[in-house]
Amino acid sequence: MPILEVQHINKSFGQTQVLNDISFSLERGEAMAIIGSSGSGKTTLLRCLNFLETPNSGKIIVNEETLFDGSRPTQPSDAEIRKKRLHFGMVFQSFHLFPQYTALENVMLASLLLAKERPDYKQNKRVIHEEIEHHAIALLEQMSLNGRMTHYPHQLSGGQQQRVAIARALALKPDILCFDEPTSALDPELTDEVLRVIRGLADKHTTMIIVTHEMAFARDVADHVVFMDDGVVVEEGRPQDVFENTQNERTKAFLHRFSQNS
Amino acid sequence: MNISVIFSSLAVSFGINFKIFIITLLLALPFGLLISFGAMSRFRPLRYLIKTLVWVIRGTPLMLQIIVIFYGPGLLWDGDLLPRLTATYVAFSVNYACYFSEIFRGGIQSIPRGQYEAGQVLGMTKSQIFFKVTLLQVIKRVIPPMGNEFMTLIKDTALANIIATKEIIMMSKEFATKGLIWPLFSTALFFLAFCGILTLLFNWLEKKMDYFRV
Numbered sequence: 001m002p003i004l005e006v007q008h009i010n011k012s013f014g015q016t017q018v019l020n021d022i023s024f025s026l027e028r029g030e031a032m033a034i035i036g037s038s039g040s041g042k043t044t045l046l047r048c049l050n051f052l053e054t055p056n057s058g059k060i061i062v063n064e065e066t067l068f069d070g071s072r073p074t075q076p077s078d079a080e081i082r083k084k085r086l087h088f089g090m091v092f093q094s095f096h097l098f099p100q101y102t103a104l105e106n107v108m109l110a111s112l113l114l115a116k117e118r119p120d121y122k123q124n125k126r127v128i129h130e131e132i133e134h135h136a137i138a139l140l141e142q143m144s145l146n147g148r149m150t151h152y153p154h155q156l157s158g159g160q161q162q163r164v165a166i167a168r169a170l171a172l173k174p175d176i177l178c179f180d181e182p183t184s185a186l187d188p189e190l191t192d193e194v195l196r197v198i199r200g201l202a203d204k205h206t207t208m209i210i211v212t213h214e215m216a217f218a219r220d221v222a223d224h225v226v227f228m229d230d231g232v233v234v235e236e237g238r239p240q241d242v243f244e245n246t247q248n249e250r251t252k253a254f255l256h257r258f259s260q261n262s
Numbered sequence: 263m264n265i266s267v268i269f270s271s272l273a274v275s276f277g278i279n280f281k282i283f284i285i286t287l288l289l290a291l292p293f294g295l296l297i298s299f300g301a302m303s304r305f306r307p308l309r310y311l312i313k314t315l316v317w318v319i320r321g322t323p324l325m326l327q328i329i330v331i332f333y334g335p336g337l338l339w340d341g342d343l344l345p346r347l348t349a350t351y352v353a354f355s356v357n358y359a360c361y362f363s364e365i366f367r368g369g370i371q372s373i374p375r376g377q378y379e380a381g382q383v384l385g386m387t388k389s390q391i392f393f394k395v396t397l398l399q400v401i402k403r404v405i406p407p408m409g410n411e412f413m414t415l416i417k418d419t420a421l422a423n424i425i426a427t428k429e430i431i432m433m434s435k436e437f438a439t440k441g442l443i444w445p446l447f448s449t450a451l452f453f454l455a456f457c458g459i460l461t462l463l464f465n466w467l468e469k470k471m472d473y474f475r476v
Contacts, residue, residue, distance in 0.1 A: 110384035
């Protein structure tokens, strides 16, 4: 049973159709790479999964639970959307760390706020706080950020900030972690350190969707590659199929352009 | 009349200026925030209403607003006059709330969308995002323009003398009518000293907020 099923998602902004009948599924523990040129709808697709945009139609099913059904007439309440979002984690292109909090506080904040909704929060405040802190420290260590925990975002390099952002997304233990061009805002040398931790997550079979322009990385790390163009899934399959036995002309042209540029 | 007596009576009347200053801030800061929410509301009639209010208040002299609030009820429907000080507080609070609202709006709208979205995808509620994520960033951004407004406010309190509120300029004019002109000029010292303290306070606040960048 796939952990995520996306069925016939459509999304338009005004007259422009950005997503056109997108369907795919993702197995637990799989890493999926979405490639394609700018404006092909990759980011919008991730934003739909995270409920930052609402699709016009289609279905999003996680763990057999229908999170979104465009044919249902009633709009979900804010509280419902909040709960649904927690199935997904999101790492943004430009990090979006909270500047007034240290690396550790950034990772802990959402967990602490969620813990306050637990009925036993008042009695076990200290224990809960410590658990959350330990978990956050472990995540930052996993991101090789020992010694950076009490730094504020502006004191960290872009690569370090992005790794804090990954730890922050992991802190809530999402079913599926989404990356929206996680290295596009980084210098080449900083790109590598971020790709290394994402690779580490893939080795641990973290379920991930990675929108990326790093073709070599997508080929190496992903179990499944989706090529999008103009709001449609043009080609998908195992990396070797998409990259080596490319079927579609549009995919060929895109990959050709990319190999020329790099 | 010796100098110390004059100065102490000026100091006492400057207490009225200070009181207007404090009460205006206590009312105008929260109201300004509310008005800024109204100005950013997605409900169009409310937004236009608020924008019109801000336009009228910022587009007319504060002195005139004080006069209207003090004499208006009596002239329009034979209503009772508000006590002078109350009328002063109302006029100043409404006026400054409108100016503050524009500063807050600027501060709030300058926070990148990504901050809200990062909070949203982490499952935070709207109020958690406001209080835990954006508020401090907004405060940091509005401190410099607020410093300006605070200074303008303490000097504007002198306008209250138009309805004979016993503030420092009013008091010094009483000395002037008795032939003593220097107390009027010496009121500058009170304003200067007060603005000096405000400058120090705001420098300190900016330093306090220096630990993060927005």
